[in-house]
Amino acid sequence: MDVGVTGGRMADYLREHHDKVLDRWTELVVAGIRGRTSAQEVKGELGDLYSLIVRVLAEADDHAVGELRASLYELSRTRARGGYTPSETALSVFTLKDAVYELVADTADLVPEYLTFSRMIDDLGLRTFEAYSEAREQIIADQATAMMELSTPVVRLWDGIIAVPLVGTLDSARTQLVMEKLLDTLVTTGADHAVIDITGVPTVDTEVAQHLLKTVSAARLLGADCIISGIRPQVAQTIVSLGIEFGDIATKASLADALGLALRQAGLKVVPVVTGPVVTGPVVMGGA
Amino acid sequence: MEQVPILKIGQTLFVSIQIDLQDDSVVRLQEDLAEELAATSASGVIIDITAVEIVDSFIGRMLSTIASISRLFDAETVIVGMRPAVAITLTELGLSLSGVRTALNAEKGLAILNGKT
Numbered sequence: 001m002d003v004g005v006t007g008g009r010m011a012d013y014l015r016e017h018h019d020k021v022l023d024r025w026t027e028l029v030v031a032g033i034r035g036r037t038s039a040q041e042v043k044g045e046l047g048d049l050y051s052l053i054v055r056v057l058a059e060a061d062d063h064a065v066g067e068l069r070a071s072l073y074e075l076s077r078t079r080a081r082g083g084y085t086p087s088e089t090a091l092s093v094f095t096l097k098d099a100v101y102e103l104v105a106d107t108a109d110l111v112p113e114y115l116t117f118s119r120m121i122d123d124l125g126l127r128t129f130e131a132y133s134e135a136r137e138q139i140i141a142d143q144a145t146a147m148m149e150l151s152t153p154v155v156r157l158w159d160g161i162i163a164v165p166l167v168g169t170l171d172s173a174r175t176q177l178v179m180e181k182l183l184d185t186l187v188t189t190g191a192d193h194a195v196i197d198i199t200g201v202p203t204v205d206t207e208v209a210q211h212l213l214k215t216v217s218a219a220r221l222l223g224a225d226c227i228i229s230g231i232r233p234q235v236a237q238t239i240v241s242l243g244i245e246f247g248d249i250a251t252k253a254s255l256a257d258a259l260g261l262a263l264r265q266a267g268l269k270v271v272p273v274v275t276g277p278v279v280t281g282p283v284v285m286g287g288a
Numbered sequence: 289m290e291q292v293p294i295l296k297i298g299q300t301l302f303v304s305i306q307i308d309l310q311d312d313s314v315v316r317l318q319e320d321l322a323e324e325l326a327a328t329s330a331s332g333v334i335i336d337i338t339a340v341e342i343v344d345s346f347i348g349r350m351l352s353t354i355a356s357i358s359r360l361f362d363a364e365t366v367i368v369g370m371r372p373a374v375a376i377t378l379t380e381l382g383l384s385l386s387g388v389r390t391a392l393n394a395e396k397g398l399a400i401l402n403g404k405t
Contacts, residue, residue, distance in 0.1 A: 176376075183372030190392055217384045221375040223368065223391035 010113040011058035014050075014100070021099050022050050028095035033088055045075060046092075053096070053124075057117070072124060076131035081139065086132045093125040152178050154185040161193040161262045162186065163255065165230075167200030175211035179218055192224045193262040197255045199230030209244040216249050225265060227251070229258035292317045294324050300401055301325065301363070302394075304336040309343070314350045321354060325361040332401035333358045336394055338369030348383040355388040364389060368397035 014021060026043045033042075048071055055064035072093070079089040097118055104110045152174070157163050164182050168174075182194060196212065198204065204212075216226040229252040231239070239246075252258040263269065290313050295302040301324055307313065321333065335354070355365040366389040378385065391397035 179376060180372060183375055186392065187372060192392060192396065214379050218372075218375040218379040221367075221378055221385060221390055222370050222372070223366075223389075223396060 008058060009110070010117045011054050013104070013110065013113070014054050014057065017103060018050070018054075021096075021103065022047060024099040024102065025050070025096050028098055029092045032091050032095065033084065036082070036084070046096075049075070049093075050096075053120075057120070068124070069127060072128055073131040076128045077135040080132045080135035086129055089132050090125045090128050093121060093128055097121050148174065148177060152181050154181050156189065156191070157195065157259055158263065158266075158268075160189075160191045160266055161195070161259065162189060162191045163195040163197055163259075165197045165200060165255075169203070170201060170208045170211050172211070175215065179215045182215065183218060183222060186219060186222050186224045193227070193266060194219055194224050195227045195229055195255065195258040195262060197230040197258070198228060198235070199232070199255070201230075201235075204231075204235050204239055204244075206242055206244060209239065209242075209246075213246070213249070225250075225262075227258040227261055229253070229255050289313055289316060291320070294320055296324070296328055296330065299330055300332040300334060300398065301328070301330045302334050302336070304339075306339045309340060309347050311346055314347055318350060318354055318357065322357050322361075325358060325363055329361070331363055333363050333365045334394060334397045334401070335365065335367045336369050336397075337367060337374070338371070338393075340374060341371065343374050343377055345381050345383065348378050348381060348385070352383070352385055352388060355385075359387075364401060366391050366397040366400050368392070368394050 022043070026039060026046055029042050029046060030037075030039045049068070052064060052068040052071060056068055075092070076089050079092075100114070100117065104114050147168070153165065155163050155165070162182075162185055164178060166178065170178075182196075185191070186194060196215065198212070201208065212228060216228070219226045227250045228246065231251055231253065250258075250261060252261060260270075289310070290307050292303060292305055292307070292313060294317075295304075301321065303317065303321065305317075324330070325333070333354070335351070351367060355367075358365045367385070368391045370390065389397075389400055391400055
């Protein structure tokens with residue numbers, strides 16, 4: 001940041017009127033963010049920034065510029081995570097100009113100094129904006145990763161029967177993840193029946209269907225049978241009108257139906273307990 | 289060129305591939321298996337590919353070919369122990385190995401063959 005020869009005088013001026021300017025600045029910023037942060041907290045943050053700005057203007061040391069950027073970056077990040085808008089964040093910096101202007105307005109001989117100072121503050125304001133959007137991008141990326149991890153559980157329904165409840169839109173990256181996880185689970189658990197439940201998939205288009213078919217045929221290569229369940233009425237209509245063929249892949253309306261089919265294929269059946277008059281007891285499984 | 293051994297256990301021929309498959313060793317295996325099927329009139333073939341980490345389209349197609357050859361001798365082929373990564377590769381290559389039975393492990397593969405007879 002090049003502040004030129006005029007920086008020194010401005011730095012002296014700001015140092016001289018430290019309390020006055022800082023109080024006014026804090027006042028303006030607090031008014032701008034409407035009480036979401038306490039005045040004391042704001043004053044603390046701005047006080048640090050203020051002394052760094054003075055150090056940069058005075059060109060006292062080389063570290064000041066780096067430190068100022070870092071602390072601006074930190075401020076923008078906290079603001080971004082706190083849900084402030086970018087303009088509110090940038091205004092926190094820009095209002096320093098107003099605070100100083102109110103003081104120097106009467107002092108005509110400080111005009112060139114003020115202009116240099118103003119340019120520097122503009123530059124800092126733009127930096128907060130940049131840092132703000134960077135922080136937002138980071139938040140979005142983190143959320144996408146979290147969603148990806150959350151959305152692909154593989155659950156064991158019975159000995160040798162596993163299920164993958166899919167929730168949300170299927171894209172290539174997610175299908176890949178689901179496929180890998182499903183296949184790994186098939187191998188580690190030794191299951192030979194898998195139910196893919198798409199109750200939570202809002203729409204099925206040709207791409208999603210393609211992904212599903214790939215997953216099923218990969219599971220078949222491992223020697224496992226796949227059943228697709230949870231096809232809702234609207235989804236069924238879409239599938240038929242798009243002309244998607246599921247071929248010989250078994251499809252069922254609900255996860256319960258699919259489990260029933262898988263149990264039959266595994267040679268098991270569910271029978272009610274017959275001992276005693278009570279019929280509300282637990283259901284046991286018997287081999288066929 | 290490495291040779292893949294073929295073991296006869298009961299009415300089943302057992303092929304366990306423990307090497308990195310090269311094109312020529314797959315062709316050799318195909319020839320050996322045909323000879324063995326003709327000589328023993330076995331009713332089933334189990335190909336264990338647990339140790340195979342890399343496949344390409346040629347090897348994928350060869351597995352199908354081996355199954356077709358075995359069918360000519362009235363023997364059913366079961367491919368067992370495929371790794372997930374291999375399954376994904378074959379699917380991406382568009383090879384679904386139709387007409388070939390698959391099983392998670394050799395035990396399940398044997399059960400399929402025994403259930404058939």
